[in-house]
Amino acid sequence: MKYIHQWSLVLLFGTATACDSLLDIDPEYTQDAENFFNTEEDFNRAIVGVYDMMQPAYLNLWIGEIASDNAIAGGESVNDSRGLHEIENMSHGGVNDELRAVLRVNYTGIARANYLFENQDKIDFDGKDLILAEAKAIRSYFYFNLVTYFGDMPLIVDRRISINEIPNAPRTPKAEIYAQIESDLHEAIAVLPWTVSETGRMTKGATMALLGKTLLYQGKYAEAATLLGELIDTNEAGYALFQDYETLFLVQNENVSEDVFTIQFSGLQGGDYGCLICLNGNAAVGFQSIRQYTGPVYGDGNSYNLPTDDLYQAYEAGDIRRDASILNLEAFIAAQPNPDEITYAIGGGGHTGYFNNKYIKRLDELGLPDDDLTSPLNYRVIRWADVLLMAAEAFQRSGNDERARTELNKVRDRVSLSPVSNSDEALYLAILEERRRELAGEGHRFFDLVRTGQAAEKIDGFVSGKHELFPIPQVEIDLAGGNWEQNPGY
Known part of the structure; x- marks a missing residue:
């Protein structure tokens, strides 16, 4: 995060490239918990470590566009990030560096969040409930990514898992993962404030938006409509569409009223291509x-x-x-x-x-x-226009075309387009097309096509019953002792 994410957390957490285990990314016993989580500062350092694992947002951005009809992989050659070219061509399989990175990054974030919960009772201090609520919200984001990409995956909460336990960690049905996500988000919403003093921390609004998206992806349209409608109508954070769309994505217009859930970046520290x-x-x-x-x-x-x-x-x-x-x-x-x-x-x-x-x-x-x-x-995970369009879809699918048009036309009015007057299926399709145009280049398209059943029609090479999910990286199946079955078709 821009405000403190430059702190070094290697002593406590290691790096996500240093271990072959997916479920226990950080080196075992690098930091003995008996010597940590003894102060408020320790808890603050730990939650920053959880936030840091949202930094690889480029993975969702690339895959969400390249796997769809929105973009091609590009690059120096077809051997430059070969995994992205395979995803573009729908020829990806169990050996794919980008997909393995998705798995590793999200489980690393989960492990870091779980480390907090392992030690949540060591001390008490004012504000600890906020830190734990943030950890639940971010853990939900990581699990949402995993279930969206891979379907059933091991569900581990409130504790890290040892490398020796991996062969006995079964893949959990995605319905149970979604249930855990919903539970974590509801609990976080009850605690988190609408606004924060440190830019980049999770808020009530960001968490409500993520829960609305989680419900929408499950087809729980009435629940999503109720929640997103509440977010829009209450809106104590003052969210609003930024009026100048043409300059919205400039650095000078970051952290404006449109930003609901944003991953913060800084240009003040270097890095290298090795990590x-x-x-x-x-x-x-x-x-x-x-x-x-x-x-x-x-x-x-x-x-x-x-x-x-x-x-x-x-x-x-x-x-x-x-x-x-x-x-x-x-x-x-x-x-x-x-x-x-x-x-x-x-x-x-x-x-x-x-x-x-x-x-x-x-x-x-x-x-x-x-x-x-x-x-x-910055990378905008969810912005206000996305909230309005998710609400429009949820309202339309649950039978309220009037409210759906209201939210859809707010987005169109911002860019001086005439209002949509359609109803029924025509309105639904108009909302989906509006999502493509409004959110182009932001990493949502592939997942929108899959969840709405349009992928086979829109994506060349897409095979129904296979490509709705990505394959589990074969190396992770091997590390799990062969106890994880590959996703169908791979």
């Missing part, structure tokens, strides 16, 4: 920027996660969100006063002519010292 999850900066930004670019406005990068023409053409005429979300590079160059002086390179991993204009390197937003890895641009 992308160790960075304080947003790795997605440099990777998604223009390869070997020299020219105004933008910085050079690695041309990952390139939007498709299908996405570019999906916008209505006059929708300002298209150019705010997608950089049409040749059109941009042609509009400059010195187009002949602007150059860039095309990577061998694919080229569409488009770049993600929300998470891209800009010359006046560079981090230090390696601006490929130190972008200060």
Whole structure:
């Protein structure tokens, strides 16, 4: 987190790349609990360690777009992050570095949260209930990621698990995982405040939004409508749509009224390619920027996660969100006063002519010292427009078209588009299309297509009954003694 996430927590927690075990990422006995959790400061350091494991947000951003019809993998070649190219082509299997990273990162975060709960009774102090509520909310986020990607997974709460226990840790049915997520989030909502003094900490609103999303993904539309409607109607945090969509994703407009659940990044500390999850900066930004670019406005990068023409053409005429979300590079160059002086390179991993204009390197937003890895641009996990559209969907699916149109049209009015007057299935489809245009490039598309049953129609190579879930990394199955069955079709 921007406010304190630069603290070193290696002594307490190690790193997520240092161990072959998924369920016990941090080295055993690195920090004896008898010598820790003895002060309020220890608990504060520990919760920062939990927050830190949200930093690899680039994984969700890339996979959520590249697995869908929104983007291709790009990069230097098809061997550059091969796992992303396999995901793009729906040829991914049990050997995939990016999918293994998803598993490892989220279980690392869970282990860190559970370490807090193991020791929650060691001391008492004012504010401990807030720290534990934060830990429950963030643990829910990690479990939500795991169940969304992989379905049934081992559910471990309130304790870490030893490497020796892994072969006996069965995969828990996803319904039980969702039940735990809901329980944790309800308990956190009851404790967390609407606003916080330290930017980046979990709030009541962020936790309600995550619970609403959890309910929506399970098809619990009436419950989701009730909860999200309460969030919208109560709104003691003062959430609102930021009126200038074209500048919403600039660093200068971070932590504004639209930000509900945001992962904070800093550009003030370096990192290296050997541990992308160790960075304080947003790795997605440099990777998604223009390869070997020299020219105004933008910085050079690695041309990952390139939007498709299908996405570019999906916008209505006059929708300002298209150019705010997608950089049409040749059109941009042609509009400059010195187009002949602007150059860039095309990577061998694919080229569409488009770049993600929300998470891209800009010359006046560079981090230090390696601006490929130190972008200060925050990642918005859930913003207010997403809340309104999730509510619109939940209301429509539970029979309240009038309220659904109200929430949908708030999003359209922000960008001066005419209101939608549809009803029934036409309204539902309009809401889903609005999600694509509003949230383009933010990592939601694949999961939206899967949960709404549209993936086979929209994604080339998608096999129903298989690709709704990603495969469990084979190395983790091996580490579990072969007791975890692979997901169907892999």
